[in-house]
Amino acid sequence: MANDDEQFENRDTRTQFAAYVPIGSIQRGQRLAQGLTGGKTRQCATCHGPKLKGTDAAPRTAGRSPSYLARQLVDIKYGSRTGAEVGPMLAVVEQLTSEDMLALAAYVSSLSP
Numbered sequence: 001m002a003n004d005d006e007q008f009e010n011r012d013t014r015t016q017f018a019a020y021v022p023i024g025s026i027q028r029g030q031r032l033a034q035g036l037t038g039g040k041t042r043q044c045a046t047c048h049g050p051k052l053k054g055t056d057a058a059p060r061t062a063g064r065s066p067s068y069l070a071r072q073l074v075d076i077k078y079g080s081r082t083g084a085e086v087g088p089m090l091a092v093v094e095q096l097t098s099e100d101m102l103a104l105a106a107y108v109s110s111l112s113p
């Protein structure tokens, strides 16, 4: 949701948005991202860097739009996103449910970019 309706209606490109996520999803996403969920997924920091700000091996995910992040995870899992570099992510998303992906998107987007 736009933080300022008037700014949004005027299509001001500086408009800021707030994303509302289910209660508890940020904490749940943090546990998943840190690999504390019994092998369900891999620690994101291994490839995306300690604060998920990106490395030579993987892009920055911290602080990006939650809907964008969730979309990418779903697309990678179900094969709509392909490409030469997507391989390392396949094992990451393999066992994730939609709820897990939403939680990861909520947590990762809450980090400072």
Ligand code: HEC
Binding pocket: 032, 033, 041, 042, 043, 044, 045, 046, 047, 048, 057, 058, 059, 060, 061, 069, 070, 072, 073, 082, 083, 084, 085, 086, 087, 088, 089, 092, 104, 108
């Ligand atoms: C083994 C390395 C590795 C691990 C672990 C990993 N990633 Fe990735 N991730 C990548 C690579 C490489 C890409 C780039 C894929 C591409 O270019 O298609 C990527 C891309 C992404 C993208 C898309 C970013 C964009 O710019 O479109 C998201 C979202 C993402 N990862 C989230 C996660 C999350 C959340 C975790 C932890 C649960 C995680 N990744 C763990 C390697 C990894």
